[in-house]
Amino acid sequence: MKRLVGLVAGVALFGASALANDTMPAAPYAYRQLSDPAKEARAVALMETIRCLVCQSQSIADSDAPIAGDMRSQIRQRIDAGEDPEAIRGWLVQRYGDYVTYAPRVTPVTWPLFAAPLALLVLAALLLRRRFKGGEKAS
Amino acid sequence: MLAELGLAALWLAAALAALQLGAGMLAITPKGAELAGIVRPLAVVQGVLVALAFAALVSRFAVTDLSVKLVAENSHSAKPMIYKIAGTWGNHEGSMLLWVTIMGLAGGFVALVERRLPERTMLATLGGQAFVSLGFYAFLLLASNPFERLNPVPAEGNGLNPLLQDPGLAFHPPTLYVGYVGLSVAFSFAIGALITREVGPAFARAMRPWVLGAWIFLTLGITAGSYWAYYVLGWGGWWFWDPVENASLMPWLAATALLHSCSVLASRNALRAWTVMLGVVAFSMSMVGTFLVRSGILTSVHAFAVDPKRGSFILALLAINIGAALVLFGLRASTVSEGERFAVTSREGALVFNNVMLSSILGIVLLGTLYPLVTEAMGVKVSVGPPYFTPMSAVFAVPMLVVMAVGPLLRWRRDRLARVRAGLLLPLAASVLAAVLAGLHGGVALMPFIGLTLAPGVVVASLLPLRGRRLRHVPLATWGMVVAHLGIGVALMGMACDSAFSVQRLVAARVGESTMVGPWAVKLAGVAPVAGQNWTALEGDLVASRDGSGPVRLAPQSRTFWAPVQTTSVSALHTVWDGQLYTVLGDEVADDAGDMPTPASDLAHSRWQLRLWWKPFVPLIWAGGALVALGGALALLGRLATDLRRYVARGKIVDRKQRQALARGERA
Numbered sequence: 001m002k003r004l005v006g007l008v009a010g011v012a013l014f015g016a017s018a019l020a021n022d023t024m025p026a027a028p029y030a031y032r033q034l035s036d037p038a039k040e041a042r043a044v045a046l047m048e049t050i051r052c053l054v055c056q057s058q059s060i061a062d063s064d065a066p067i068a069g070d071m072r073s074q075i076r077q078r079i080d081a082g083e084d085p086e087a088i089r090g091w092l093v094q095r096y097g098d099y100v101t102y103a104p105r106v107t108p109v110t111w112p113l114f115a116a117p118l119a120l121l122v123l124a125a126l127l128l129r130r131r132f133k134g135g136e137k138a139s
Numbered sequence: 140m141l142a143e144l145g146l147a148a149l150w151l152a153a154a155l156a157a158l159q160l161g162a163g164m165l166a167i168t169p170k171g172a173e174l175a176g177i178v179r180p181l182a183v184v185q186g187v188l189v190a191l192a193f194a195a196l197v198s199r200f201a202v203t204d205l206s207v208k209l210v211a212e213n214s215h216s217a218k219p220m221i222y223k224i225a226g227t228w229g230n231h232e233g234s235m236l237l238w239v240t241i242m243g244l245a246g247g248f249v250a251l252v253e254r255r256l257p258e259r260t261m262l263a264t265l266g267g268q269a270f271v272s273l274g275f276y277a278f279l280l281l282a283s284n285p286f287e288r289l290n291p292v293p294a295e296g297n298g299l300n301p302l303l304q305d306p307g308l309a310f311h312p313p314t315l316y317v318g319y320v321g322l323s324v325a326f327s328f329a330i331g332a333l334i335t336r337e338v339g340p341a342f343a344r345a346m347r348p349w350v351l352g353a354w355i356f357l358t359l360g361i362t363a364g365s366y367w368a369y370y371v372l373g374w375g376g377w378w379f380w381d382p383v384e385n386a387s388l389m390p391w392l393a394a395t396a397l398l399h400s401c402s403v404l405a406s407r408n409a410l411r412a413w414t415v416m417l418g419v420v421a422f423s424m425s426m427v428g429t430f431l432v433r434s435g436i437l438t439s440v441h442a443f444a445v446d447p448k449r450g451s452f453i454l455a456l457l458a459i460n461i462g463a464a465l466v467l468f469g470l471r472a473s474t475v476s477e478g479e480r481f482a483v484t485s486r487e488g489a490l491v492f493n494n495v496m497l498s499s500i501l502g503i504v505l506l507g508t509l510y511p512l513v514t515e516a517m518g519v520k521v522s523v524g525p526p527y528f529t530p531m532s533a534v535f536a537v538p539m540l541v542v543m544a545v546g547p548l549l550r551w552r553r554d555r556l557a558r559v560r561a562g563l564l565l566p567l568a569a570s571v572l573a574a575v576l577a578g579l580h581g582g583v584a585l586m587p588f589i590g591l592t593l594a595p596g597v598v599v600a601s602l603l604p605l606r607g608r609r610l611r612h613v614p615l616a617t618w619g620m621v622v623a624h625l626g627i628g629v630a631l632m633g634m635a636c637d638s639a640f641s642v643q644r645l646v647a648a649r650v651g652e653s654t655m656v657g658p659w660a661v662k663l664a665g666v667a668p669v670a671g672q673n674w675t676a677l678e679g680d681l682v683a684s685r686d687g688s689g690p691v692r693l694a695p696q697s698r699t700f701w702a703p704v705q706t707t708s709v710s711a712l713h714t715v716w717d718g719q720l721y722t723v724l725g726d727e728v729a730d731d732a733g734d735m736p737t738p739a740s741d742l743a744h745s746r747w748q749l750r751l752w753w754k755p756f757v758p759l760i761w762a763g764g765a766l767v768a769l770g771g772a773l774a775l776l777g778r779l780a781t782d783l784r785r786y787v788a789r790g791k792i793v794d795r796k797q798r799q800a801l802a803r804g805e806r807a
Contacts, residue, residue, distance in 0.1 A: 017279055031647070031725060031728075031748050031750075032645055032647070033643070033644070039353075044643070048525065049524065049525065049526045051522045051524065055382070056381075057379060057381035057382065057523075058372070058376075058381075059376075059379070059524070060381065061374065062372060062376045062379070063374070064372040064373070064708070079155050079230070094156075097520060098519065098520065098521045099520040099521060099522050100522070101522060102522050102523070102524025102525055102526055102527070103524070103527060104521050104522070104523050104527055105524035109514050109517060109519045110510075110514065111635070112506075112510065112522055113506065113507065113510055113527065114158075114179050114504070114521065116502065116506050117503060117531050117534060118498045120502050120503065121499075121534070122534075123499075124495045124499050124535075125497070126492070127497055128492060131491060132482070132483045132488065
């Protein structure tokens with residue numbers, strides 16, 4: 001139910017912003033690349049890690065949705081203006097929440113995501129050690 | 140009428156599954172031994188019945204019988220026949236029915252042909268299979284009846300999601316399901332072996348073809364799904380670490396580990412408990428996948444219906460099946476010893492290492508997929524995507540690939556690295572050369588660089604087991620291993636090349652204008668409307684030429700379906716030996732002056748959005764996947780041929796003994 005409310009609110013919000021956008025020039029860089037290949041590469045690298053908010057598990061670099069186009073355009077413009085990709089990511093997170101970035105940050109909620117690989121490494125090492133220690137003794 | 144017959148057949152099949160479970164479990168006790176005779180026939184009849192139910196549903200879709208609710212909601216009379224039939228499993232109920240159908244047929248097949256194990260183990264196995272099926276029958280009959288009628292009958296159906304109206308739908312879900320369900324057979328074998336305490340080489344040899352078969356289909360299903368996403372989504376991506384993709388990757392990882400530990404158990408009688416555990420884990424991952432995909436907990440093109448009741452049902456099934464299996468494992472694990480010992484530097488040692496690495500990758504993927512659901516329950520929405528999965532799994536995948544290159548050269552039980560060192564110089568040289576070339580090329584990010592370096596080494600090393608052997612005498616199973624490992628290297632090469640060297644061009648082109656993308660010049664020669672059976676489209680006419688060579692025509696479309704109304708872009712691809720040209724036609728663009736798009740009669744004078752990619756060596760990804768599956772098929776053939784020869788030889792021995800006995804009798 002909470003998800004549903006969120007969804008409805010989200011749709012309403014995007015609807016409103018879409019209406020507002022109708023009177024403004026469309027996102028100029030949604031389907032246009034930056035002329036500087038280095039900047040374009042940086043922009044694309046960032047876009048590939050930003051989630052399209054209305055699609056089904058796609059990044060904004062893989063999406064036809066209008067909002068994804070707006071976000072691509074924003075990112076290209078900001079990169080062109082010389083902003084740091086991580087700063088842009090921070091700005092997007094501030095605006096849309098952690099949900100928007102595919103690169104989770106280490107927070108009090110997400111730390112297990114980063115502790116787990118370490119735990120797995122330790123566990124793997126222990127498993128292998130136990131296995132092979134016994135093996136050496138037996139043979 | 141056929142719908143009711145289908146439903147009746149489904150209920151009967153469910154009842155037989157219950158009987159099969161009861162009879163199978165009783166038959167292994169001394170008291171119920173006389174029930175043993177009915178278990179195999181029950182499994183066969185159950186398989187036939189559920190296949191009939193499925194056929195009934197397919198027939199309803201084929202004729203678009205709108206009085207069946209499922210057909211009305213998901214089909215449309217104006218669809219091409221192939222999508223009407225494939226549409227049977229393009230929805231929740233139908234796909235679950237496909238699942239139990241494959242499961243019933245697999246169970247029947249096992250009952251018919253599997254004679255290599257002690258009969259008691261087989262009875263327990265078939266009982267276990269019935270236990271799992273029963274849960275899914277309950278789910279279908281109680282929570283997602285595919286044969287429900289609709290009254291009044293609507294005039295027309297809702298149609299099928301256009302993204303699914305693709306030949307991929309006819310191929311991708313059935314293959315994956317065969318893989319998922321094949322693992323249920325391995326799971327049942329593991330249960331049967333645990334119950335009767337028969338975990339040994341014979342069990343591993345009996346289980347291996349099933350695991351191999353399931354694994355081949357999973358590999359094909361994932362590869363096909365990836366290629367489907369690649370060309371249908373229109374942005375050139377082929378793997379998104381989407382939860383649904385992960386749901387198919389996880390059983391594959393577990394099955395890969397299981398396959399290899401099965402080999403160790405079959406040839407060396409080691410890793411007993413570990414193999415049984417993996418058998419349980421592999422099918423658990425299939426079920427987790429089904430839960431993730433079918434519960435609607437994920438919003439995705441795969442989650443056909445969002446219904447919390449179904450989600451809880453599958454979750455309960457998951458808990459019962461996996462819980463019961465784990466409890467059984469806990470009770471019996473102490474009686475299953477680990478078996479033979481071995482040294483670190485040995486074939487087994489390498490296989491164990493890779494098993495642990497595969498399991499760790501599985502752990503990462505599982506956590507990354509499920510954790511967002513956990514945080515959402517805590518009120519925080521986070522996304523976990525490629526920036527997490529790729530490096531985290533690489534931590535384990537890179538050492539795994541290195542060991543995969545060395546392992547097949549080692550001997551069983553105990554070996555010295557010094558013995559194989561000379562052979563490893565070749566792959567090492569290939570890797571170093573690749574690293575130098577990539578370094579000279581410049582601008583390659585860390586992940587693709589690692590891939591570009593590793594892949595040639597893996598490719599060369601995968602061929603080394605053939606060195607110094609007469610190729611005609613190499614066993615088929617060894618060929619299988621070589622081809623599958625080669626496929627991994629080839630796929631890795633494709634992935635690394637795609638991330639490192641792809642070129643993207645987005646342009647708003649006027650008719651007659653040319654654009655350069657990589658080595659290709661692509662000219663927009665025209666745009667014209669075309670129509671299909673249930674869509675209309677604007678089709679671009681692109682003429683591509685490379686270094687002045689002969690032109691190639693590509694026809695990407697922007698396609699509008701009318702039932703349901705949705706626009707999708709249909710990409711056009713041109714494949715050459717060293718890569719793929721990928722073209723997409725987008726929307727019409729307003730002119731620089733800010734004019735509104737020109738009327739349709741004036742298609743030729745407006746500007747069109749084009750998305751173009753040159754993707755060097757990208758087809759290697761799927762070619763590699765196909766090689767992996769081919770390797771699996773070769774190994775399967777090899778194993779089955781060996782089993783068959785042994786079976787025939789045993790028959791001959793029995794025959795000869797009988798004749799000798801007969802001759803002796805005559806003499807006397």
